[in-house]
Amino acid sequence: MSIISQIQATTVQSLTALYNQAFTDKDFQVNQTKPEFEGDYTIVLFSLVKSLKQSPDAIGNALGNYLQAQYPQLFTKYNIIKGFLNLTVADSYWVQLLNANHQNIHFGKKESNGQKVMVEYSSPNTNKPLHLGHLRNNFLGWSVSEILKASGYEVIKSAIVNDRGIHICKSMIAWQLFANGATPQSTGIKGDHFVGDYYVKFNDEYKRQVDELMGAGATKADAEKEAPIMKATQQMLLDWEEGKPEVIALWKTMNQWVYDGFAITYQRIGSDFDITYYESNTYLLGKDIVQQGLDKKVFFKKEDGSIWIDLTADGLDEKLVQRKDGTSVYITQDIGLALQKYQQYAINQSIYVIGNEQNYHMKVLQLICQKLGMPNAEGIYHLSYGMVELTTGKMKSREGTVVDADDLVDDMIATSRQHTEALGKVKDFTGAELDELYNILALGAMKFYLLKVDPKKTMVFNPQDSIEFHGFTGPFIQYTHARIKSILRKVEAAINPETSQQQALLLLEKQLLVQLEQYPGIIAQAAREHNPSVIANYAFQLAQIFNSFYAEHSVANAETPQKLQLRLQLAAFTANVLKSSMQLLGIQVPERM
RNA sequence: GGUUCGGUAGCUCAGUUGGAUAGAGCAUCAGCCUUCUAAGCUGAGGGUCAUUGGUUCGAAUCCAAUCCGGAUCACCA
Numbered sequence: 001m002s003i004i005s006q007i008q009a010t011t012v013q014s015l016t017a018l019y020n021q022a023f024t025d026k027d028f029q030v031n032q033t034k035p036e037f038e039g040d041y042t043i044v045l046f047s048l049v050k051s052l053k054q055s056p057d058a059i060g061n062a063l064g065n066y067l068q069a070q071y072p073q074l075f076t077k078y079n080i081i082k083g084f085l086n087l088t089v090a091d092s093y094w095v096q097l098l099n100a101n102h103q104n105i106h107f108g109k110k111e112s113n114g115q116k117v118m119v120e121y122s123s124p125n126t127n128k129p130l131h132l133g134h135l136r137n138n139f140l141g142w143s144v145s146e147i148l149k150a151s152g153y154e155v156i157k158s159a160i161v162n163d164r165g166i167h168i169c170k171s172m173i174a175w176q177l178f179a180n181g182a183t184p185q186s187t188g189i190k191g192d193h194f195v196g197d198y199y200v201k202f203n204d205e206y207k208r209q210v211d212e213l214m215g216a217g218a219t220k221a222d223a224e225k226e227a228p229i230m231k232a233t234q235q236m237l238l239d240w241e242e243g244k245p246e247v248i249a250l251w252k253t254m255n256q257w258v259y260d261g262f263a264i265t266y267q268r269i270g271s272d273f274d275i276t277y278y279e280s281n282t283y284l285l286g287k288d289i290v291q292q293g294l295d296k297k298v299f300f301k302k303e304d305g306s307i308w309i310d311l312t313a314d315g316l317d318e319k320l321v322q323r324k325d326g327t328s329v330y331i332t333q334d335i336g337l338a339l340q341k342y343q344q345y346a347i348n349q350s351i352y353v354i355g356n357e358q359n360y361h362m363k364v365l366q367l368i369c370q371k372l373g374m375p376n377a378e379g380i381y382h383l384s385y386g387m388v389e390l391t392t393g394k395m396k397s398r399e400g401t402v403v404d405a406d407d408l409v410d411d412m413i414a415t416s417r418q419h420t421e422a423l424g425k426v427k428d429f430t431g432a433e434l435d436e437l438y439n440i441l442a443l444g445a446m447k448f449y450l451l452k453v454d455p456k457k458t459m460v461f462n463p464q465d466s467i468e469f470h471g472f473t474g475p476f477i478q479y480t481h482a483r484i485k486s487i488l489r490k491v492e493a494a495i496n497p498e499t500s501q502q503q504a505l506l507l508l509e510k511q512l513l514v515q516l517e518q519y520p521g522i523i524a525q526a527a528r529e530h531n532p533s534v535i536a537n538y539a540f541q542l543a544q545i546f547n548s549f550y551a552e553h554s555v556a557n558a559e560t561p562q563k564l565q566l567r568l569q570l571a572a573f574t575a576n577v578l579k580s581s582m583q584l585l586g587i588q589v590p591e592r593m
Numbered sequence: 594g595g596u597u598c599g600g601u602a603g604c605u606c607a608g609u610u611g612g613a614u615a616g617a618g619c620a621u622c623a624g625c626c627u628u629c630u631a632a633g634c635u636g637a638g639g640g641u642c643a644u645u646g647g648u649u650c651g652a653a654u655c656c657a658a659u660c661c662g663g664a665u666c667a668c669c670a
Contacts, residue, residue, distance in 0.1 A: 026610080034613065044612055046650060056650095083650085084613060125670080165670060279670085306668065315596070316666085323668045330670050359597065360665050386598085387663080394663095425630065441632095453606065457599075458663065465605065465619070469632050472606080472618040479632045487629045525609080537607060540617085551625090551634040571629095593632075 002521055003089060004030050006074065007041055014066045019052055027051075032514070038079055039086030040514060046083050056083035092501040094513040095566070099498050101516075102573035105580065108520040113152035118341055119145045121353035122159045122271060126258040127167045128196035130265050130405035132388050132395065132461060133355070136450045138271045140385055141353040142586045143451055143532040150584060151527035156345055160277045160337065163255055169236040171195050172250055173229060174202035184257050190406065192261030195254055205229050268409055269443065270586055275344075277337060283328065285336025289372065290322050298371045309368055319364055334365050335372075342376035349379040351530070356384040356456070383530050386458035388450070403461065412442035415467045419475075426592060437590055441475050444587045448474030451585050452536040472540055474587055477578060480543035481589040483550065484575040488568070491556045495572060499565045508549040512570055515542050519577050523584070532585055539581040546574050 001009075008025035015023045028047050033039040043063070045056040052059055057080055064078035064085055077088035101107045121141020124130060130138075145155045175198045184191040206229050213223035224230070239247040266272065290307055293299035299307050299321055307322040321332050341350055352362060362382035369377035387394070395402045416438040420426060426437065449466045453459045469475040488495075505513070519538070526534040555571055558564040579589050 029610080029612070031609090031612075037613080042613085046612075049650080082613065162670065167670080304668095320668055325668090327668090329668065333670095355664090356598070357664055361670095363597095384598090389663090391604090419632070423630090423632070425632090457606090460605065462605065462619095468619070470619080471632095473632085475632060476618095479630080483630055483633080490629060533607085537617090544617085547633055548635090550629080551631095554629060556629045593630085 003041065003093070003517055004521070007043070007087065010067060010071050010074065011043060011063065014063055014070065015048070018062055018066055021051075033086050037081060037084075037086050038088065039077070040089045040510070041087050043085040043087065044083070045080075045085055049083075056080075060085040091503070091505045091510070094505060094510060094517075095499060095501045095503065097517055098513060098566070098569050098573060099501075102495070102569040102576070103497070105576050107573075107577065108523050108580065109150040110152035110523075112154065115152070115348045116154045116156065116345060117148055117349040117351060118156045118158055118345060118347045119148070119351045119353065120158045120160060120341075121145075122266075122273070123162065123354070124159075124262065125162045125167060126192075126195070126255050127171045127199045128397070129190075129192040129261065132403040132405065132408065135269065135405050135408070135446065136385060136388050136455075136459075137353055137355070138266075138269060139447050139450050139586060140383070140455055140532065142271055143447075143535075143584060144351065144353065144383065144530050146584045146586065147523065147526045147530075147532060147535065150523050153349075153527075156274045156347065157272065158275045158277060158341070159273045160279065160282070162279050164240070164280045164283060166233060166237050167199070168251065168255075169233045169240065170202040171199040172247075172254055173233045173236060174198040174205065175254065176250070177201075177205070177229070184260070190261045190264065191257030191259070192265070193404075193406070194261070195258050202229065202233075265405055265409075268439075269405070269446075279333065282337045282340070283333045285340060286328055286332035286334075287322075287336075289335050289339065290328070290332060293321070293368075293372055296372065298368075309371070311364065311367060314367055316360075316364060316367070319368075321368070331361065331364060331368070335368055335374075338365065338369060338376055338380065339374060342374075342379075347376070347379065349381060350376060351381045351383050353383045353385065356386055358382075359384055381530070383455065385455040388459055388461050391460060391462050408446065409442065412446050412467065413438050415469075416441040416445070419469050420593070429592075437593060440588045440590050441469075441478065441593065444474035444478050444582070444589075445469065446474075447585055447587050448477070448536060451532045452540075454533050455531060474582075475593075477539050477543045477582060478587075478589050479593060480546055481575055481578045481582075482591060482593045484546070484571045484578075485591045487555050487571055488575070491564075491568060493564060493568065495568045496565050499569060500562055503562050503566065506553065508545070508552055509566065509570060511545050512542075512549055512574060515545050516573055516577055519581070522581075526584070535581050535584050539578060539585075542574065542578060542581070546571075546578075 007030050011028065012023045012025055029044040031042050031044065033042045045059050048059050049056055060080035060083070064080065064087070067087065068075050068078060074090060074093060075087050076090045079086050119141055122134065122138050124134060141157070145157050149155050178201055179198065184194040187194065189197070206227055209227040209229055210223045213226060214220060218226065236247055240251060290299060293309070294301065294307065299309050301307050304324045306320060306324040308318050308320055310318050312318065319331065320329055322328055338350065341347060354362065359382070362384070366377060366380045369380060389395070390401060390403070392401065420437065420441070426434065429437065445467065452472065522534060522538045526532060553567065555564070555567040558567050582589050
């Protein structure tokens with residue numbers, strides 16, 4: 001039970017005994033005491049004034065006295081300032097916490113709750129490589145999965161690959177026209193970049209043809225429709241849908257190039273999936289559902305044969321669910337896939353990590369599922385995250401301002417090498433050890449940079465800040481961990497499982513313990529809000545406090561043998577929680593750096 | 594225009610169900626390495642919490658209006 005819960009419970013009990021009426025923990029607030037006042041936790045008394053008809057001071061004195069008398073093992077002191085009852089929690093409480101948990105690498109994590117949740121994330125298109133926006137998505141999806149696991153859920157990670165449609169055909173046509181049989185192997189270009197290059201070539205050629213036609217007197221609309229390369233692309237899409245063998249063969253070949261490229265990127269950034277869905281397999285799902293919807297009169301048919309749902313009563317529009325030619329649209333396959341996920345895994349919850357530009361779409365998806373009475377409808381949750389913008393504005397592929405994921409990783413590794421070499425602390429590392437360290441630092445910096453901001457918010461990617469290794473960054477926390485490990489390696493004395501509960505704590509020792517004690521609550525909050533930034537902020541604060549402690553007090557040369565033991569435990573506990581919290585962000589921490 | 598999300602220090606961001614003098618990091622300035630890793634620590638300056646009104650013991654936080662910015666409102670996915 002957290003210290004705050006204990007304070008709430010004991011306060012409820014005390015108030016009930018003192019005033020002979022019923023209270024709940026909603027009747028007052030318990031906050032951490034501000035550093036400028038004496039005490040650890042504070043009960044705000046104002047909310048009690050009205051119902052008790054007494055001054056805040058009177059209530060505070062009665063309550064403080066009672067708490068201290070009844071729970072001496074918990075509270076040793078109190079003071080009242082302007083309606084705030086500041087309680088000092090007994091040092092023995094903190095030392096006990098330390099004794100019990102300093103070696104527990106599972107501290108803060110919950111036992112299984114029997115709930116199954118699917119997290120769908122990443123969801124790339126197969127016509128271009130991953131960029132910065134995908135990185136935010138991937139890091140979020142991974143981290144939220146870890147946080148949910150730590151909260152007792154069984155997590156299934158999934159991706160839906162958008163591997164069909166007109167955009168794929170564009171790359172294919174351009175390859176046929178311009179590649180002369182070139183392949184990733186023959187050119188040495190990573191497969192996803194290779195295919196992405198032909199997507200760019202398509203657009204260049206398309207624009208050229210449109211300009212040419214307009215130069216010959218065509219209107220813009222006609223030119224766009226009549227451009228030969230576009231007509232060829234549309235024909236190819238039809239051929240694909242009919243299963244024309246040579247088109248299918250090319251499609252499979254080019255997609256495989258992309259998958260090979262993605263696999264490398266995913267491996268580098270640490271993304272993985274328990275199940276991968278492909279739109280080419282799922283795009284026909286949902287046809288049965290459309291029929292069911294018609295039967296249930298949730299959907300209706302228009303004169304031209306197209307099928308719709310009327311969502312005007314919910315404040316939205318009419319939404320198409322099937323074209324007049326009987327082909328399904330985006331939303332339809334999503335409904336089908338949502339049901340398939342549920343049937344396949346019996347999940348209680350289905351989380352979609354998708355950008356906030358799809359808020360409307362996801363709202364419609366959930367509404368339709370609800371109206372159809374689908375069993376999984378209530379469990380759909382859209383983890384909507386904001387765009388990543390550049391300091392110069394938005395990323396635009398047409399203007400070449402997209403930050404490529406692979407380039408970014410390469411740059412970060414180079415930066416890690418530079419910083420590390422400049423400091424010269426790991427000269428005895430082997431080449432392989434150095435590579436591993438650069439990798440850990442580079443990914444740590446990137447992931448932390450993208451995860452430290454509330455997912456809901458649009459964020460700005462500043463190249464200078466992103467390669468920063470000081471301050472509120474991943475490497476700062478990694479460094480703190482490495483520092484602690486260095487102490488633990490060097491100090492001769494072994495850590496005892498128990499230290500005396502009688503000793504008095506210094507301010508910074510207690511601050512560390514107060515922060516450590518909050519870790520379980522932080523994990524719970526992050527899971528509740530689907531918000532890794534909660535963890536990032538927490539880990540940073542913990543590292544900050546440790547570094548202040550480190551500068552002020554020595555572990556190895558502690559004043560007494562008891563202090564040595566206490567601080568060894570404190571250091572180990574901090575290292576464990578830093579490692580654990582960074583792991584929830586998908587970030588490794590090195591033993592040395 | 595409808596819906597929706599946002600606006601906090603020069604910049605990037607925290608700020609819990611309303612609580613004490615609104616906090617970090619970066620940048621700027623001044624200090625701290627013969628003792629556990631200076632990728633660190635200590636201190637200083639920097640604020641009309643977009644604006645106005647309301648709710649109350651108390652508002653960055655809740656409500657209303659206004660201003661500014663993003664997203665979205667496809668027989669694209």
